[in-house]
Amino acid sequence: MLLVLAFSIPVIAQESTFESPITLPDTVAEGREVTVTVAACIGEDQQEQRDAFDAQLARFSAVYPNVKLERVQYCWNPESFAALVAGGNLPTLFAVPATEYQRLIKDGTAINLAPYFEKFTLDGVFNPTLMALLSDADGNPYGIPEFSYAQGIGWDIAALKEAGYDAPADTWPELGAQAKALADPDTGKAGFAMFMSGGAGGWHWTNLAYGFGATELIRDNGDGTYTAVYGEGPAVEAMQFMHDLRWKDGINALPLDLNSNPTFETVDGRAAIFMSPADGSIGWLRVNMPDVDLTRFGYTAVPKSPDGKRYTLSGGSAQFVFSGASADAQEAAVVYYLWKTLSAEEFAASRVIFQNTQAGGGTPVLPVYAGTVQEAVEAFDTQFITMPVENYQGFYDALNAGEIVLVPEPPFAQDFYTAIAEVLTTVLTDENADVAALMAANAASFQSGILDVAVSK
Amino acid sequence: MSRTVRRKMPSRLRWREQIAAYGFLAPALVLFTVFAWFPILNSVVMSFQKVNLADASKSTWVGFDNYTRMISDPTFVASWSNSFQFAVLSIIIGYFVPIVVAVFVNEMRLARGFFRIVYFLPSAIPPLVGILVWRLIYDPRPGGLLNSLMAGVGIPPQQWLQDVVLVKPSILVMMTWGGFGATMLIYLATLQDLPTELYEAAEIDGASIWQRARHILIPYLRPTMLVLLIVQILGLVQIFIEPLVLTKGGPGQATMTPVFTLYRKGFLSGDYGLAAAWSVMLMIVLGVISIVYLRLTGIGRTSGDR
Numbered sequence: 019m020l021l022v023l024a025f026s027i028p029v030i031a032q033e034s035t036f037e038s039p040i041t042l043p044d045t046v047a048e049g050r051e052v053t054v055t056v057a058a059c060i061g062e063d064q065q066e067q068r069d070a071f072d073a074q075l076a077r078f079s080a081v082y083p084n085v086k087l088e089r090v091q092y093c094w095n096p097e098s099f100a101a102l103v104a105g106g107n108l109p110t111l112f113a114v115p116a117t118e119y120q121r122l123i124k125d126g127t128a129i130n131l132a133p134y135f136e137k138f139t140l141d142g143v144f145n146p147t148l149m150a151l152l153s154d155a156d157g158n159p160y161g162i163p164e165f166s167y168a169q170g171i172g173w174d175i176a177a178l179k180e181a182g183y184d185a186p187a188d189t190w191p192e193l194g195a196q197a198k199a200l201a202d203p204d205t206g207k208a209g210f211a212m213f214m215s216g217g218a219g220g221w222h223w224t225n226l227a228y229g230f231g232a233t234e235l236i237r238d239n240g241d242g243t244y245t246a247v248y249g250e251g252p253a254v255e256a257m258q259f260m261h262d263l264r265w266k267d268g269i270n271a272l273p274l275d276l277n278s279n280p281t282f283e284t285v286d287g288r289a290a291i292f293m294s295p296a297d298g299s300i301g302w303l304r305v306n307m308p309d310v311d312l313t314r315f316g317y318t319a320v321p322k323s324p325d326g327k328r329y330t331l332s333g334g335s336a337q338f339v340f341s342g343a344s345a346d347a348q349e350a351a352v353v354y355y356l357w358k359t360l361s362a363e364e365f366a367a368s369r370v371i372f373q374n375t376q377a378g379g380g381t382p383v384l385p386v387y388a389g390t391v392q393e394a395v396e397a398f399d400t401q402f403i404t405m406p407v408e409n410y411q412g413f414y415d416a417l418n419a420g421e422i423v424l425v426p427e428p429p430f431a432q433d434f435y436t437a438i439a440e441v442l443t444t445v446l447t448d449e450n451a452d453v454a455a456l457m458a459a460n461a462a463s464f465q466s467g468i469l470d471v472a473v474s475k
Numbered sequence: 476m477s478r479t480v481r482r483k484m485p486s487r488l489r490w491r492e493q494i495a496a497y498g499f500l501a502p503a504l505v506l507f508t509v510f511a512w513f514p515i516l517n518s519v520v521m522s523f524q525k526v527n528l529a530d531a532s533k534s535t536w537v538g539f540d541n542y543t544r545m546i547s548d549p550t551f552v553a554s555w556s557n558s559f560q561f562a563v564l565s566i567i568i569g570y571f572v573p574i575v576v577a578v579f580v581n582e583m584r585l586a587r588g589f590f591r592i593v594y595f596l597p598s599a600i601p602p603l604v605g606i607l608v609w610r611l612i613y614d615p616r617p618g619g620l621l622n623s624l625m626a627g628v629g630i631p632p633q634q635w636l637q638d639v640v641l642v643k644p645s646i647l648v649m650m651t652w653g654g655f656g657a658t659m660l661i662y663l664a665t666l667q668d669l670p671t672e673l674y675e676a677a678e679i680d681g682a683s684i685w686q687r688a689r690h691i692l693i694p695y696l697r698p699t700m701l702v703l704l705i706v707q708i709l710g711l712v713q714i715f716i717e718p719l720v721l722t723k724g725g726p727g728q729a730t731m732t733p734v735f736t737l738y739r740k741g742f743l744s745g746d747y748g749l750a751a752a753w754s755v756m757l758m759i760v761l762g763v764i765s766i767v768y769l770r771l772t773g774i775g776r777t778s779g780d781r
Contacts, residue, residue, distance in 0.1 A: 096742040103528040121745045127529045206616035216723025217743060274615040276637050277723060288616075341529050432744040436724070437549065443725035447637050463549040471544045 036365040036394050040138045046082045046353050047346035053086045054343075054350045057109040059093035070371050074364065078354050085350045094118075094335075103127055103342075110343040111351040113164060116333045117427065119152055123160045128338035132158040134352045143360070145385050145392070147424050152336055162355060164372075166334030166384040167295040168422055169225045170413055172281070172317045177290040185412060186291050190229045190256075190321045193291070194263055197271035200290040209271035210263065211280035211289035219276075219442050220435025221331065222293055226256040228329035228425055229321055236428045236469070244429050244469045248438070249461030250454075258453045261445040276443055285310055293320070295333050296382045296413070304378025304405055312405060317382055318412030319422055328416055332384065332424045360391070366398065373402040380405030382413040384424075430468055437464050515758065521751035528747060541752035553728035554736045557643075561711045561732070564643055569651030570707065574696065576655065577662035578688050591663065595656035602653060606720050609649040610636075613721075636721055639729045646717050646730065654710075658703055665699045666692065698771075705768040712760060733757050 046052070056075065060067050068089070075087040090109045092098075099118075102108040114122060122128040135141060144163055152161040171186045171193075178185065181200050187193040197209030213222040227235060231252035237245040248254075263271045273283050280292035281299040285307075292299065296317055303310045319328045339351045358368050373379055379402030385392045416422050428434050441460045445451045522541050527533040545551060580590050597605065612620045613635035622632040635645040669691070677687050693700075715734040718724050724731040724739075733753060741750030 100528060100742060100745070100747070104531075118745075125529065125745065126527055126533065204617070206618070215725045217739075219723070274634065274637065276725065277610075277721065430744075432739070436739060436743075439723065439725065440727050443637075444727040447634065447639060447726040460549075467547045467549040467551075468544075471540075471547045 036362050036398070037390070038360055038362045038365070039143050039391055040140065040356060040360050042138075042353065042357055042361060046085055046350045049084050050346055051084050051086075052344070052346040052350050053088060054111065054347050054354060055088050055090045055109040056351070056354070057092040057112040058089050059113070060091070064374075067371060067374050070367070070374075074358060074367055074371070077364070078357060081357070082350070082353070085354070087350075087354060106342045108340045108342060110340050110347045111337060111355060112340065113335045113337050115335050116151065116166070117431065119161060119336060120427070122338055123152075123154050126341055128160045129341045129348055130154075130158045131160055131162070131339070131352065134349075134356075135159050138356060140356075142388060143391055145388050148332075148334075148336075148384070148386065151332065151424070151426055161336035161338045162359075163334065163336045163386045164359075165297075166332055166386055167297045167381075168332050168384055168424065169222070169293060169295055169320050169330040170317055170382065171291060171293055171320060172284060172296075172299055172315050173291045174284055174287070174289075175314060175316050175409070177287075181290075185316060185318060186321070188321055190226060190259060193321055194259055194271070197263060197291060198267060198269050201269055201271040203269060206274050206288070208273040208283060208289040210291045210293075211273050211278065211283040212293040213280060214260075214272065214278075214439075214446060215276045215443050216439055217432055217435040220437070220439040223256065223260070223438055223442050224428065224435070225293070225320060225330055226259065227253045228331075229323050230256040230259065231324045232256070234428070236430060236434060238429055244472075246461040246465045246469060249458040254454050254457045257441060257445060257457055260442060261451060261453050264446045265449045272446065276446060284315070296410075298333075300405065301378045301381035301383075304381070313409065316409045316412070318410070319416035322421070326421070327423045328421045329423050329425050331427060334384070334386075365394075369395070369398050369402075373399065378405050379403045380407045380410075382407075382410040382417075384417070384422075430472065433468050434464065437468070518751045518754050518758075521748055522755045524748050524751075526747040526751070537748065541748045542756075544749055545752045545756065548736075550724075550728060550731050550736050554731045554733045557728070557730060557732055558712050558714070560643060561647065561714060562708050565647050565650070565707060565711055566704070568644060568647045569655065570704065572651055573655040573658035573703075574662055574693075574700065577659045577666060578684075578692055580659070580663055581666045581692075582684060591660065594659055597653050598656040600653070602716060603720065605653050606649065606717060609652075610721060613645055637726055639726055642722060642726065642729050646714075646721070650714075650717065658707075661703065662696060662699060665696055669695050702768065702772050705764060705771060709761060709764050709768070712757070712764070733760075 058068070058071050060071060072089055075089060078087055079085055092102075092109060092112065094112075094114050099108075099114070108127070145166070148163040148166050149159055152163060153159045173186050177200060178196075181196075183196060183200075187196050193210065200209035201207060213219045224235065227248065232248070235246075235248040235253060237247050239245060260272075273280075273289060278288075280289065280294050281302065283289035284292045285303065300312055300315055300317055304312060320330050321328065323329055337355055339348050341348075343351070358364050379399065385396075387395055437460055441453075441456050444456060445453055521534075523536060523538060524534040524541075525537050527535075576594055580587055580594070583590060614620060614622065615632065615634045615637055616622065617626070617632045619632065621635065625631075625633065633641060636642050674687065674691060677691055682690070713734050714732045715738065718730040718732055718735045719738070722730040724735055734757065737750050737753040737757065740746045740753060
């Protein structure tokens, strides 16, 4: 999720001793004149950051005089993105959220970056788990990660302490029991909040399904066909869990408003525990609602599944190069982004721009890089921390222990999220809903109505 | 009915007469071609393709596959069924509201202008703002605005937008609130064309307001009512922003609508060919309703056709 700062963090960048892992070329596009448009999502009120961005573009043109870089103010949104692609007006270098990675790869909007990864020896520079999400089935990389997060669990520290808990439980069934104990039916206060409707509801529920032990929801048969396998097993248990949170024991542990935002519910004291990626919740609050006292909230990783791992869908954003641009512009765009993020000269300036235009410093997110590059990034970014990171130790412990496992989005993700949200909202509004029957029926209709006909396309 | 007498005119003379008219028409024709007819035509073409937005030359023809997928989609029947239910319910819930209000405002001897404005005000509020306000009104918690009012008369808290039975009426009440003011003005304008002597005669004869409405007003309003009914149905087939903002199509499939599904397929799933098929289907349905509308209003018929 791309975020825009509502205020600027006053930061004076320290000198960096960053050692670049790459060797950049002496010339780009064999010296031919080329213009590259670069998308930048920087708020209207952030003139200082815009100036810093533009200054960096100018420095690149000073190094490569044949390349003219133009900043284009653009924050991704689905409606305008489609029009820009169709009109051939997409910036040469642009960022999209993680939900779009595979679509861009499959529909040819983004170019294959494998030749550049090979030329600049980028293997091992980026977090391999993220690169897997940014690559096609043959392992060709199409995007360069810039930011990534996992789902996690936030909580109202005082509310849990009052009920005798130090932190959210470590498995979903235990967390469910906790949520029941924390709920207050008289006021409508929820013990646990998550997105429950629409695509976001399906997206959140999918994390639960993995947390209950599902290993796949839509099986890729490898021959161009797919099978919906969520109509039985752990996925049904995950849906039953939601049903029981709402109805069992006569206590509703969930927010009554199915369209509520879990973070807002918790911040406003209407929920005790919530599921959300950190950048979209506590990081978002730091950026957009700086008056909220973030020391009130803790944040940890999602509960463990039966095998002890913490499976989670991920999110974030990555940079892509538009296939509709000229070959020279494509090359210049790649070199510019690598120069910007990985050159010793620009590393510090880029981290400052990134930190001042993205989520609050110290938000528990996932490493974008690997090895020494990641170590350098973390060391440099320490100066930007404005969040109470001591409250997020559980997340970091799980991350460092290798317990957090990123799972890719299921095939036909958006259709699936919408379809499963139909079951979710049904079981949350009908106490007598037959969960197993609904899941089986939904999987069957998804198979015949979406998967089978998609194959014949 | 009179018949126009058609006389054969020399073609050169007719062209000269019409060149200025076409000149005035040209800007509108160009704009409509670029922003309406070309996109419509392109949608029809895309509905038969697997669309590659980045490079249109790489779009491939898939015959009727997109239409097959549209009809097979689990949300197809639900979306159109919901549209039909919204249309029927809207007639019950909202259709007569502007008529009744127009009749009462028309009956007023004092402050008629004031009430015209008051009733029209909701129509002046941006729809999204209105929807967000109604979201607060429909807050399902015990302390929600409407639930608090209901509690005053002993009705337990209701899940206005979370209950399969209540969600459609709740949305229609909201839509009626937002739209009835403008419709009321149309009825009021029609009523004010009513020959006053007819109405005064009924008053002198001692007819009650109900008798005046039944025997004079409603017969007089009937053609307008029919036309506005079609306009209302045209609007209801295109419900989009309410499910998008309030319900995300739920609970279950209760508020899935064709335009909402079209939006999801196109902009969220990136399946532009399938979305185009949905849009063509929608265009056909709206076209049929519009033809009925044109027939009822007589628009497009010249005096010579009558």
